[in-house]
Amino acid sequence: MMSRDLHDGASDGLTPLDSLDLGTTESFSDLVRAMGKTSFAGRKLGEAFEILADAARNDSCRMVLTVSGAMTVAKQGLILCDLIDRGIARCVVATGALIAHGLTESIGLLHFRCDPNRSDATLYREGYNRIYDTVEMEANLNDVASLIKSVLDAEAPPDGIWSSARLCRAIGRHLSERGEGRGILRSAYEQNVPVFIPAMTDSEIGLDMALWAIDKAHPETKGRSSLTLEEIFSSVPPFNPFLDLVQYARFIGESDELGILTIGGGVPRNWSQQVSPFFDLVCNRLGMSLRVPRFRYGVRICPEPVHWGGLSGSTYSEGVSWGKFLPPEEGGRFAEVFADATVVLPLLAKALFEELDR
Secondary structure (H helix, E strand, C coil), X not given: CCCCCCCCCHHHCCCCCCCCCHHHCCCHHHHHHHHCCCCHHXXXXXXXXXXXXXXXXXXXXXXXXXXXXXXXXXXXXXXHHHHHHXXXXXXXXXXXXXXXXXXXXXXXXXXXXXXXXXXXXXXXXXXXXXXXXXXXXXXXXHHHHHHHHHHHHHCCCXXXXXXXXXXXXXXXXXXXXXXXXXXXHHHHHHCXXXXXXXXXCCCHHHHHHHHHHHHHHCCCXXXXXXXXXHHHCCCCCCEXXXXXXXXXXXXXXXXXXXXXXXXXXXXXXXXHHCHHXXXXXXXXXXXXXXXXXCECEEEEECCCCHHHCCHHHCCHHHHHHCCCECCHXXXXXXXXXXXXXXXXXXXXXXXXXXXXXC
8 A cells, every 4th residue: 555645734835724714804905815815716816915906006017907797887887996096007998888888877877777577578678778687778878879979079089080099088088077977987087097998899889989970971861761771881980999009009018017907808808918919029020129018917807717718718827828928937926816706896996995095
């Protein structure tokens, strides 16, 4: 029989765990830090807290916040505003849907619990758009469309071409000047934080912009019903997404160190991370000389498992192989919390704010 050499853990330098004693925790930061000495997702949350706190204290670090999913419909929008207003998030990359639903909050509109006794067909007839257990009213989105139209009618970029960042800044200025309620775009404008929507046409805001272009091309109501498909859908807004790409690349290239806080995954996560390979390609394929930036800090909150093979569930270590992140031996620090962000983000953010206020 093979005998086992029984070690005691401490002699091998292993880190001991501590039972979570709620009687000794007096704040959210105490609680989350103590959770870091437990196991499973609790430990990951504690690790995420330590990494974010270190990144936030690092004056040389610019933190990119990427957000997907219905976080504003889920009433998490003010947490995102706090991350911006406190100078933690220095750049935001989001889905257009998240920004649009956040705008309904900014202009004083409401979301409601979904009545489980109403069928989806009934909800459609009554003008309710269901997002899991919550509804966004179509009337809200009509008001958002009016807001977008008023901004597009009132101003234009100096060269006449819009990008998502330019439009988000214009909307944020509009909200700020009119003293509207708190919201991501207002906070971003007031803190000079760029907001990018990489998949612009996959959103209410993108559709509103397309409607604006069609309306301008056919200003007379009379005769609109006789227009053909080709006539209606031949009008294109003056919009160039590559303006976003180069503006973001300049922002990243001017940063001494980089961090990324990702809520969910999807296009915002990948678009934000691919900037390092972009720099690599500029140097390797075009023969130019640039310092290639890579993310040093990374915190991800997403329930997507890695084994499906999608980007939303991919690990930071996988990103190291693409040149997106510094490997741990070069200072890379990452934490991945596999959990619902509506449960985890409030805890993490509250703990972080307490820690930074001490």
